[in-house]
Amino acid sequence: MNLLIPSYEPDIRLLKLIDQLRASGLFTIVIVDDGSGEAYSGIFREARELGCTVITHSVNRGKGYALKSGFHYFMQKGYSGGVVCADSDGQHLPQDIIKIGNSIEQYDGHIILGSRRFTGNVPLRSRFGNTATRLIYAMTTGHRIYDTQTGLRGYSFDMLSWLCSIPGDRFEYEMNLLLEAPGAGYSFHEITIDTVYLDHNESSHFRPIADSARIYAPFLKFSLTSILSALIDYLLLAVIHLFSSSLLLAVLGARLASSIFNYTMNKNFVFSKGKRSAIQSSMPKYFTLVFIIICLNYGLMYVFNERIGIPLLIAKLLTEGTLFLFSYWAQRKYVY
Incomplete structure (x- = not known):
């Protein structure tokens, strides 16, 4: 099983996640350093020492671009097996990442979504943002997805070429993917995961105005x-x-x-x-x-x-x- 982590200016939580997943022995881990700069080179160096492959962008290109870089890498190197995508900010727990990975082969032709239920102390902007995109997505596509903004997703290997063709280089990429999946013949399977927000989600690089405009652009x-x-x-x-x-x-x-x-x-x-x-x-x-x-x-x-x-x-x-x-x-x- 393969794990892809797009990362921009990460902290120690990325290394903790890698260390916990190494213990399971289930994943080949590829990290995309999306132009974090010299100040963060030490974290990525430690990630390499822990056995991860690190792809480096010289400048920040956006989450969508980073994900497509990882997908291209898996195809070029001839990897097999499904690909799980997770964030580097500690919001996705190792046990949930493993659940997503184990579900890829069980649900052929499905995109696996780690679906949060937004219980507990959830920042208002995150609760409101997901509610808004959930309603708009349902009204405009006829499909219901509870967590449209989840970054924890699983894909079978045969989806990678299609995933690289989806437009969008930043946060809008993941919404574009959901919009185009039904037309490409893919269904969704949601798996409930824990809702984790650390320090009121201050580590998020999501820009409320600019990135929301990109997501809602269509x-x-x-x-x-x-x-x-x-x-x-x-x-x-x-x-x-x-x-x-x-x-x-x-x-x-x-x-x-x-x-x-x-x-x-x-x-x-x-x-x-x-x-x-x-x-x-x-x-x-x-x-x-x-x-x-x-x-x-x-x-x-x-x-x-x-x-x-x-x-x-x-x-x-x-x-x-x-x-x-x-x-x-x-x-x-x-x-x-």
């Missing part, structure tokens, strides 16, 4: 294109109606133009996944979805406003919010 880009499309729709509606005095022509013309814009932006910038879906395949699916959404829009508005008695403006907001999430899920899963 959803944020979809939101932006939807807002721009709505603006185009409203502006063209007013302009066409001004010059033609035909409401039907204004509605159809504005919706057609805004839909073409939305399709183009989503195809090329939101759901591109590194390769472009063929127009002859994705465009019919997209406009079929547009027709379905128009029908659902009317149906939900009728139920909310006419049947339930919700005021029209609130009914409109509820309808658009529901269909926004449905549209994102449908485009990711079926259109592109």
Whole structure:
């Protein structure tokens, strides 16, 4: 079994983890020094003396890049067996790492996730961050994962080439991986692990604003294109109606133009996944979805406003919010 530890500016906890895992005799350990610098060279030197392989980046490239460096190393050296990825900050206990490793062969075609239950004294930003990403992931993919931010994961060896193709070099890489796994034919198996936060997670290098923006980027880009499309729709509606005095022509013309814009932006910038879906395949699916959404829009508005008695403006907001999430899920899963 192979263990991959991406590490940036570690402390003595990394060496303690290595020493505990060496006693089990189960793992070949590869550590990626992600540009920690000369001040931390002593820790990595001791790691080598403990029998670990250390890959060194001259500058910090990010967790995603470090993980892919390790995956490439395992493939180039002809290693066999599954790969467990763990963090170097003491949050993953040796017994939990071993549990993940033992589960890889039992669940073929599954990505093994060490799932925390966030009990006890958990920093607020960690509890809130995981809750937010869990809800967004479930709403936009239709799949439920309890701990979307876990760094303790297990992969079979045949997944490594695919793992290296996932976009993202920093913390967003692990979320991108979860988003693309179902489309690649991989399922998830979660194993409950202990929740460990030391010193209120002060050793974490996660940047709340910059790294959260990277993690939520697909959803944020979809939101932006939807807002721009709505603006185009409203502006063209007013302009066409001004010059033609035909409401039907204004509605159809504005919706057609805004839909073409939305399709183009989503195809090329939101759901591109590194390769472009063929127009002859994705465009019919997209406009079929547009027709379905128009029908659902009317149906939900009728139920909310006419049947339930919700005021029209609130009914409109509820309808658009529901269909926004449905549209994102449908485009990711079926259109592109």
